[in-house]
Amino acid sequence: MLLVLLVGIAPWSIQTYTSGSVTFLFAWGLFTPSPPSATTITDFFLRFTLGLPDYILVWPLGVACYLVALASVVAGFVFDHEDVRLTVAGLACAGLTQLEVARGFSLQPGRTALPLGTVLLWAVAAYFYWSRAR
Template identity: 40%
Template structure:
């Protein structure tokens, strides 16, 4: 088991625990995480499945980017876990991580288009930084 692979896995795990987007509306702050929404005032969690159920499956097209990004993040996580056991392709893990970040762009842009909404893409920036820092050097080294 590689210590470096464990560190990469820890980084990927931490990316699943931080807010991917911070949304402000009229002084109210909502944290968008891969598993749900947290109202920063009451600290109430509304899980992603609960949100989709309450919406009746009818959400704005840009909101569909959120569960899609969660799916891509799951691929990142599975690949990073494989790295701990020596079975990781850094191109796959880094690619999934970058796609997770890019997949959040429609979500952030869609929210930002709404009057009075501000969407801060915390996760996008950190995911792209992690893909660059942790995986790009290995991708370059493997392409020779």
């Protein structure tokens, strides 16, 4: 359960700009360290929805997939009844959505996005698949 929780608080995408600034995309929102600012995912989609590109719209879908995986792990911890298929599928799908988010950000001039979440989510999914799905 700890691995799934940790991957949920790690940055899922890191956007770097040619100006030297950095923005971290988390499951909960965006954070820019300089100057420090944070935007929650709910603020992003409820307040700043005008003209959002398609690739960013998969971000909340990835969060929903992650929450499915988290619910499966919590059910295993609390009720001793985890469906590993749900855990693995949720993590794998969340990783796929973050790959699309990073790809979309990287297509913008002066910006590069590193899909850290994809790597982490897929690694945890692979761990669950190989260690528990036998």
